[in-house]
Amino acid sequence: MGNFRVGLCAGIPVPIPPGQKRCFMRHIISIRDFDRAEIDDLLDKAQKIQSRFDSSSLKGKILALLFFEPSTRTRMSFEAAMARLGGVSISMGSVEASSISKGETLADTIRVVSGYVDTIVLRHPKEGAARLASEFASVPVINAGDGAGQHPSQTLLDLYTIRQSMKIDGIHAGLLGDLRYGRTAHSLAHALSLYGATIHTISPKGLELPSSLVDELTRGGCEVINHENISGIIRELDVLYVTRIQRERFPDASSYFKVASSYRVTPDLLKDVRDTFIVLHPLPRLDEIDFGVDSLPCARYFEQSNNGIPVRMAMLEKVMK
């Protein structure tokens, strides 16, 4: 991984906390820190783990789960991944019951917890929180989502699920839903650009992919095509990545339902798709995928969620072994 940043932040020296040695370690903060070879290496590792793994690989190691925001899947799958490798997870509990409620800074929390464990998994509402944590931690930090920012383990398991069905190189991937605020779509678009994919975007007005990201993808040689509706492009896609349209983005319930219904994925919509076509969703879903789609062979979102275990096992081994 490209992110060896204790004592350095993107090449800028940062103060080493007193009493801590300058050392170099591995953090997983953003998918942008990875090049393609590093992603492939991690996905290969996850694939090996899925077929066979050493259940005492991380015996004696302790993982801290610092979740400043609610989480079900990410939190539980990190715990499960650690347990399968023979390690132990500890948690700070709710924010209200911790020192955070007394006004402790994240930097101090990280310095303290670094002394208790071998790796920290952090979810925090502020963007860049994991980057900050990596500067103050004396153990590896894994970003489990920082506000509207990065969520690299989700992107890795999205790629892993695509790779189970097809070669990622050159695919046509459709991103559907809230592409403005959806961090998973941003990270996935960036990662797919490393594989020469063509990105098709379908989103309600006002929730389009940020123009800065489109510019960045385009500059990197990735083709990004915007579509008015999903039905016009669905037959050309290899992957459809559906994201939740959040109700709070709309002024009232009726305008939400009006928009949300026009972006709904139904069995009828999927009747003429390519043979190898798959539908992904980072979950949880609301109404954006009809329950009737669940039984179709192209529905891979529950498998995608399950893939969180081998992918996170690979990440934990990578930073701790």
Place this chain on the structure above:
Amino acid sequence: MTGDATERGLLISPIKHGTVIDHITAGEALNVLKIIGITGTTTESISVATNVKSGKMAKKDIVKIENRELFKDEVNRISLIAPNASINIIRDYKVFAKKGVETPEFLVGIVRCPNPGCISNANEPIQSRFEVQEKGLHCLYCDWVITRDITSYII
């Protein structure tokens, strides 16, 4: 400096020791002072001339700071708003050293991130960090990119 010395002298008098920042983009003199951390409470004697006629730039600003020689990183910060500025270090009324500005690779603690959700705006013991890129200033914490109106974000 070129031009009519008498006329120039009326605008802004010579200094014995210190720094003259010349060829500042017209209208940016006060922002230059801000970016190098010179505020209204400074004890140094400062002379500012704006919209001065210049053969090279049509109009330019000039700043003279008495008894202070700017450091390299201070000089380079100026490049963000006045890339054509030239710096003259003055000793005993003579130009002791002359240098241009170079765009720095990183800015630490100089510019505030416009993203209210960025951790660098929270109560944490860190300074803002930006990478200077062709498209603008890239926040190394939240990936926000400032593409215009940089001066309004100077801390």
